[in-house]
Amino acid sequence: MYLCAVKNADTRERILHRMYGDIHKNGFQGLRADKVVADMDITKGALYHYFPSKQSIGIAVVDEIIKPNYLAFYRALNQSIGHPIDQIKAHIVELSRIMDDENIALGCPLNNLIQEMSPIDEVFRLQLKSVIDGMYRSVADALRRGQAAGLVKENIDPDAVANFYLSSLEGSFGIAKVQKSVPMFRSSMDMLCQFMESLRK
Amino acid sequence: MYLCAVKNADTRERILHRMYGDIHKNGFQGLRADKVVADMDITKGALYHYFPSKQSIGIAVVDEIIKPNYLAFYRALNQSIGHPIDQIKAHIVELSRIMDDENIALGCPLNNLIQEMSPIDEVFRLQLKSVIDGMYRSVADALRRGQAAGLVKENIDPDAVANFYLSSLEGSFGIAKVQKSVPMFRSSMDMLCQFMESLRK
DNA sequence: AAAGGTACATACTAGTTGGTATGCACGCAA
């Protein structure tokens, strides 16, 4: 029955997306993988057919969901020929716009996993670092191109700025999360926009 | 035997400090309270004599260790009559100075707990929020006093700046943690200093 | 010195967690 074939074909991805949601809510250590699949009317048999261990679920979530999702924007930053500061500011404004109460209360999935897993699981840490590194390089390169094109102040260090930008961005998610406050998050994003604007030549 | 009496007098605090250390390493969900006390040659009897539940251990750690520790500096900020921007910068420089590889790898204890516990435990979240609120108000008030004294630009919003400052600070811990890089943390602290300097009148 | 509270130690336990072992239905290639 081809309906079944279609269903089977994406069982793994359906599981993965639910795991992503549960990790977002409860953290990786709080993830109860068997309960998540039970909630989908799937048994542990299916789960352990696709994933050899709990850790592999977390790694797959980072690798197949979080990483492509986060790097999509930053890759666009590298290919475009617009003003890098405008592009980065547009991204900040977009984030401000789409974040609602629930997303703020749950926090940034990437930041959550970094804080929880980096110190206790080196495999996790390296996967998460590769995502951050990708974002970091895209921003730094965009600023460098901006400098070369005379659009960005020459006396700033693109690497330092990129690092500070990511820190402020993720930190804003973190502080807004404990406050459960979308306005606080937007206020932080406004300040970050002002900071980026100050780099314009 | 008074030796025993002295030992007994601070058993609770000794347990609490070890719990703080283990939570710093493994997170609250990763805390194995019985193993921590066993490591101190103390049994579960003593542990549950002082703490009714695992949650109460975490709350006590926030309330009795993290909160006083973090608010110490910020209270000083409120009582002093120096230049608020110099004081805040001095704090940033001090943080830069004392953070070593291990501390960076483990991250900021306050930030760690915020990211892990805020979404899943409201009691925790409110305790953690009270710490952040305390820091936030001290910084905002210091900036307001600076404005009144003509030391800080009038066109900045002290609340927005205080919020952004805390976000950047905690975010810098988070990003440095996944990078396991003290230089990255120091670079972020330098940028934060520059940002604070830009507020001087 | 009797009584009661404090400060633990020891032993036990229900429920959970992260799996494993096994079976079996189905599609497909030989």
Added chain:
DNA sequence: TTGCGTGCATACCAACTAGTATGTACCTTT
């Protein structure tokens, strides 16, 4: 049509986790 791989379902399990129940030595109060 037979054998084999894929895609699950069911049942089982050892270790762990967060406690509880109970006992007891010591100290203090009366």
